[in-house]
Amino acid sequence: MHKILARIHRPSWVGKTVERVSRVHLPSGAMCQNAEVKHSAIQMPPCDFKPDPYQGMSKERLLEIRKQNCHPMTMKVTYYKRPVFIAQGHMQWLWDVDGRRYLDLFAGVATVSVGHSHPKVNEAAVKQLNRLWHTTVIYIYPQIQEYAEKLASLLPEPLKVVYLTNSGSEANDLAMLMARLHTGNFDIITLSGSYHGGSPQSLGLTANSVYKYPVASGSGCHTTMCPDVFHGLWGGKHCRDSPVQTIRDCSCSPGHCEANDRYIEQLKEMLCTTVPNRIAAFFGEAIQGVGGAVQYPKNYLKETYKLVRDKGGLCIADEVQTGFGRTGSHFWGFQGHDVIPDIVTMAKGIANGFPMGAVVTTKEIASSFAKGVHFNTFGGNPMACVIASSVLDTIVENGYQENSAKVGTYLLNELAKLRDKYEIVGDVRGKGLMIGVEMVTDKTSRAPLPAEDMDEIFEDAKDMGVLIGKGGIYGQTFRIKPPLCITKADADFFLAVFDQALHNYTERR
Structure with a gap:
């Protein structure tokens, strides 16, 4: 120091x-x-x-x-x-x-x-580096328990069970597996323009051809229309939860968004024609990241969550880019949509650039996953947990x-x-x-x-x-x-x- x-x-x-x-x-x-x-x-x-x-x-x-x-x-x-x-x-x-x-x-x-090389985070990393670089969850060491408790305290009930990974792609892969095991269903829906990772499974969730390869990947993943109120088919000037609205005109009555109605109709049609009657999950970012900071009509996610749950599916919030205070109004992006997901995935800002990711879910869903054995050598190692814990402290202490x-x-x-x-x-x-x-x-x-x-x-x-x-x-x-x-x-x-x-x-x- x-x-x-x-x-x-x-x-x-x-x-x-x-x-x-x-x-x-x-x-x-x-x-x-x-x-x-x-x-x-x-x-x-x-x-x-x-x-x-x-x-x-x-x-x-x-x-x-x-x-x-x-x-x-x-x-x-x-x-x-x-x-x-x-x-x-x-x-x-x-x-x-x-x-x-x-x-x-x-x-x-x-x-x-x-911030790059933040002094507080650096100090925590160096201190842990001199104490213990690595061990795994086959032993009990304080850092992973301390961090899991701290992270869970920042999420609403019943999202209190944490599984640590090394990246966002890995976290999304794991969330897909959890959803399928828990629901007994297979098909998963995401939005066009989305990016949820580059691993063979998460590529199925990624709906942008730039990242696709001509090989089988992400079986059972389906894409529905992204409710992009600027570039999409429908939009208006009161749609988004943002200080700035689009330049598109509309004739919506106060408090009602006709564009949202149209995009929800598209989702309903997709549910009736493209997937089985029972599905495993819906994946969505609060604001699309790689897709270009795309925002949806204010009630879109809330109505989507209800439709998905009616089909037996889980609602999964990808907070890889929107989490940890980045959206300003809330610590998690999904909170700005007034919804509570069944699973939350996160990475990137979680440890300020140190390789780390996480899946947070409910005890009930975690119990379904515990019927088998899933082991991650590096996920939640002491270095990652100490750094991520320091990041949480720094976000809060520095406002x-x-x-x-x-x-x-x-x-x-x-x-x-x-x-x-x-x-x-x-x-x-x-x-x-x-x-x-x-x-x-x-x-x-x-x-x-x-x-x-x-x-x-x-x-x-x-x-x-x-x-x-x-x-x-x-x-x-x-x-x-x-x-x-x-x-x-x-x-x-x-x-x-x-x-x-x-x-x-x-x-x-």
Whole structure:
């Protein structure tokens, strides 16, 4: 801890205004000119942390090894035409091997919940590292019991039984197995555009062809229409539980959503035509993550849960991205829909990037699963439990859920102003720090902005010092899911950068 504190100082360039140039990647604080499109002066917020000098392999050698020795899929998913070579992180900031600083608004795909290398979490990890790295549940050790009790205390009754895994895909696989064993049924329903993992079983739940392979996977999984009130068949201007509504018009009476009625009718038809009379489960995210921060009409999940239970199925909430205070108003995303699932799956932010996942369910469902033996070597090991426990403490003690609501709402409202300013910004949506900005060719057609156009804006924001994500079925949605520790000053910096990137794009047309 003393070593960490000793490295903190205020860089000499902090507070200076930086002028950044389109299509040129500049170090923080650099000044230059460009004959193309010049960015107006945008000041990066100060950071009193000095990263260690990078002394590792050259960028050329790193790329060479990545191409030769790493699976080709790693090159396929590498972000940016001019990749970012990350060397170190601290809270909401990342530094590359050249010492350039970036505001991280994607958090390792919504995974770094409390901040990169958070001092409190680091301290807990180091302390446990020196005591006991690993043992398994064949023995009784305090860390897993302590964490299970703490996690269960944050969930409503009767969700009090915890099974720990290593990832979200693994947690969703396990939830599928539990649902089938408990109900005696087989078929499972999910929404189009959803992403629930990349394992052979969870791929059946993932309804996006980009992640599919031409092999048998996820037998018994079925997809129903996603109630996307912006891009879907039906929508309106009062549908979502969000500070920002769609630009679509509607004639719904107060308190009634006709779009919701239509999407529920589609689900009823699917239940009558596609699956057996008895089903095992329905899987749903509170807000779609990889799908592009898609939100449903306010009562959709509540009505869906009733229909599923009438068919003998369990309701499973995938909180891999929406959990742990990210949506701001509640600790769990499903709480914003006024429902209580039968099973909850979680991962990503659960341990701030340390590999961990969990399935939480009822005693009754857990008893059905206990009829056989399921063993996980690494799930719930002491290191994972201590880190995850420290993450829970940090979220509560630092008020990160409240910060997510405050900064997230501010971001959404300000992004809505950019939507009104630019024809290519079709929709702004989300809750807390689970935000999507859907890009279109024009607001009338709502046709997705082409991939190459998305990449221009994406690269430009990166070159100005901001890292964001992409999602949606057509890759048309910018995903903003930062560590929950970001500040209003960080939000203002991003808004200025994003505004400039959009302006640059329109100027080039």
